Amino acid sequence: MATPKKEDPKGGEAKAKGGGAGKIVLLVVLVVVLVLGAVGATLYFTGALGKLLGHGGGEDHGGGLAPAAAPRPSGPAQYLAIDPPFVVSIDDQGQLRYVQISVSAMARDKKILEAVTQNAPQIRNNLIMLFGRQSFQTLASPEGREKLRADTLDTIQKVLTKEIGQPGVEEIYFTNFVMQ
Known part of the structure; x- marks a missing residue:
């Protein structure tokens, strides 16, 4: 009976380590997805995403502040x-x-x-x-x-x-x- 007790704790430790590594990978993937989502949303609402894709700056999305800014003349002050x-x-x-x-x-x-x-x-x-x-x-x-x-x-x-x-x-x- 002593032998099975020694194997159970080792097996339990191996399972805990494997489960912890899986949680870390899941957490890292979740953080990466959230960061990419935040960057994408920022680009979309500022109109930069449309400019990057060549769609004219995203003026048609109806949100954000970009459409309110009129193009200013680039002449001398x-x-x-x-x-x-x-x-x-x-x-x-x-x-x-x-x-x-x-x-x-x-x-x-x-x-x-x-x-x-x-x-x-x-x-x-x-x-x-x-x-x-x-x-x-x-x-x-x-x-x-x-x-x-x-x-x-x-x-x-x-x-x-x-x-x-x-x-x-x-x-x-x-x-x-x-x-x-």
């Missing part, structure tokens, strides 16, 4: 100064301060810059409101000015999207920024 400079009062812990900001817009299509000029009153109004909501402490930091720059771009793009159907302006620059 063109700039438009939004004049005159903005002068607004801002709050500094109960004390009144002033900020003067000169803004220039960059686009690659002259028609976009013409649309900025045509819609200047609405753009200026929205930017004056945006600048007036800022605090002195926020604008004193580089991060605060960068956030304001991004918000300024967003404000201009919203006006252009509403008026001409596309954001158009790719970038804005503060060409003068004085706080007093």
